[in-house]
Amino acid sequence: MNLKDLKKDCAQKQKKGIHFIIASVVIWIMVLIVQLTDLPILTKNLLTFCCTAPLLPIAFLISKILKIQFQDKSNPLNNLGILFSVNQMIYLLIAMWIYPTLPDKMLMVIAMIFGAHLLPYSWLYNSKTYMVLSIIIPILSLIVGLNFANYTLAIMMIVIEIIFSVLLSFENKKIVNDYVQ
Template sequence: MMEILELKKALSVRGKNGLPFLLSACVIWAGITVLFLLPLAIDTKNIFMLFATGLMFPIALILSKWTKSEWKMEDHPLSSLGLYLNLAQFMYFPIIFWAFVQSPHHMVVFFAVITGAHFFPYGWFYQAKAYFVMAPLISITLMLLGWTTEGSHAWLIPLTMLLFLVFLIFWLLVDYRKKIKM
């Protein structure tokens, strides 16, 4: 058991709790917020929102170099698990596609809830309580906000997601700093 904990701590420190990917997500969700403030048709906004997600990985790679964090560790037995945890999010994309066709005004809510929920296993992966707390908080808050937000105020969904991401980043940064002092 202790060996697994040490492996996860090393993963957390070397990968900096996944901060480059969360920073990349901030860029994406900031863009989605701006997109939802523009006077465009909802289908156009939704298509651009999906395209914006394609920028996630390239931006995260650049930010990994900038933050000097490792996300691909050939010498670490758990490192490939992070990729699988992230790919698991794509299993929920049929829900997003359903929303695109059946409920386009709610697609951003579905997308935000799925994004927030997919953070939960990273609590175990990085030994970071922030992920365990924020994943359900993000998902439930955005679901409730989605129920009360109407068309012209849909920009509140991505803005709220962005604010949650910023808070999560700061919490994980504090966690990271504690781990490197240990």
């Protein structure tokens, strides 16, 4: 297979990672619940980090429900997708630094990192949705994070992730329709 075919195969079998985006809706709902509490900000930040931990198991469960192949060892580009995800862990060091330094802005930084880390998937999946939202999410996160309460930022992320999921589902239908024709 050439590179174009490998990318198309990856996008089809992984359904453009929609299971991870849907899982992130769940994660952001949990973050919203934490942000709505009266706990001290450092406790909220710690719990926010904890809320991100179950992303992989939730995505795995959603992949089973949606019948998405979670892992495909036959396509080497899937390893690249994993590398794109692991790359986000390095950026989380920035959020860890923000945690005690500017605790009120940690959630904003996490949202910005989350959005920005999606950019390489626009190439992997040939996805305009990933391209546009990987730029919009950090910018909106910065604006909302600087001007509104953290729970507003969490609500914004939930709404964006739902829109993201819907747009990816349209892209996935287009792949199937293009494949059938």
